[in-house]
Amino acid sequence: MSKDACSSLQRHPTYYLEGGDLVLKVENTLYRLLRSHLALHSVTFKSVLGIPGGKGSDGQSDESPLELFQVKESDFNWWLDWIFHSSATQLYNFSEQQLYVILQLSDKFQSEDGIKFAIDHLALHNMPPLLRMSLGIKYRVQEWVRTAANQFMRQPVGSLSVEDFRQLGDIAHIIYRRHDELEDRRKSASLGPPSFRTSIGPASGCTPEAHTSCHNAWGSFWTRQVPKLLLHPDKGQVKVFDTVLDALEALACPSGLNPACRAAFLDGVRHFKYEVLHFETYIMQEGVAEIITHFATSA
Numbered sequence: 001m002s003k004d005a006c007s008s009l010q011r012h013p014t015y016y017l018e019g020g021d022l023v024l025k026v027e028n029t030l031y032r033l034l035r036s037h038l039a040l041h042s043v044t045f046k047s048v049l050g051i052p053g054g055k056g057s058d059g060q061s062d063e064s065p066l067e068l069f070q071v072k073e074s075d076f077n078w079w080l081d082w083i084f085h086s087s088a089t090q091l092y093n094f095s096e097q098q099l100y101v102i103l104q105l106s107d108k109f110q111s112e113d114g115i116k117f118a119i120d121h122l123a124l125h126n127m128p129p130l131l132r133m134s135l136g137i138k139y140r141v142q143e144w145v146r147t148a149a150n151q152f153m154r155q156p157v158g159s160l161s162v163e164d165f166r167q168l169g170d171i172a173h174i175i176y177r178r179h180d181e182l183e184d185r186r187k188s189a190s191l192g193p194p195s196f197r198t199s200i201g202p203a204s205g206c207t208p209e210a211h212t213s214c215h216n217a218w219g220s221f222w223t224r225q226v227p228k229l230l231l232h233p234d235k236g237q238v239k240v241f242d243t244v245l246d247a248l249e250a251l252a253c254p255s256g257l258n259p260a261c262r263a264a265f266l267d268g269v270r271h272f273k274y275e276v277l278h279f280e281t282y283i284m285q286e287g288v289a290e291i292i293t294h295f296a297t298s299a
């Protein structure tokens, strides 16, 4: 190293340790650390430092430091902050940004405990779903992948910005398609009660003659009330399909419909789960699975 280059280097105020046996150079800063300490936290350091004579005299002195390329000094400081405080994490609060850096460098230096530390602590933060998804895939945190995919699916499509679209890429297609599917199912569910209704006979207190009127009243009750609940123009007012039956039950029984027959019709819909009640959950789950598969195959 030339004298000029040397003169612009600075020793790190904290991490140039008295008893250190390894000098590292990151950008324009020199660090003196313990080989055994770094090797304890990083497979990369362990293998590089463990090769006898493999790196010549690099790291022996300020004049011949072991240089870490493509690492920013500020980032390396945070990674060292983690190493030196990892046994007292409760006393040291890393910011979200610091945790990302610790995660990236731990990945680069093959530090399993660093990755685990960062992931455990990032889990406490409210990450944007796209970031959560890509980190979840990369570091195999299934819970993150699932949560992020759920967030994507639950996001109202109209709330996505141009920037969201750019970042989401193909995911935006999946979200759009699944939301379309949902909208179609909501519309067809609004058209009328499920067709099983003709097979439900008169309840006690009703007669076969009067029951024709029950069926008609039930049909028009459904087409009058359900679209309001499922297709409200203000998306904040839209009911999740699972709650529609409770909403219908809470309304006054329309004239011409025997209350006991209405209860039987509502029960009938409840038992018709996969066709009517749970399509929403089903479409959401399918969307989540599709997003996860897409990410896994493109990662």
Ligand SMILES: [Zn+2]
Pocket: 201, 202, 203, 206, 207, 210, 211, 212, 214, 215, 258, 261
């Ligand atoms: Zn009836």
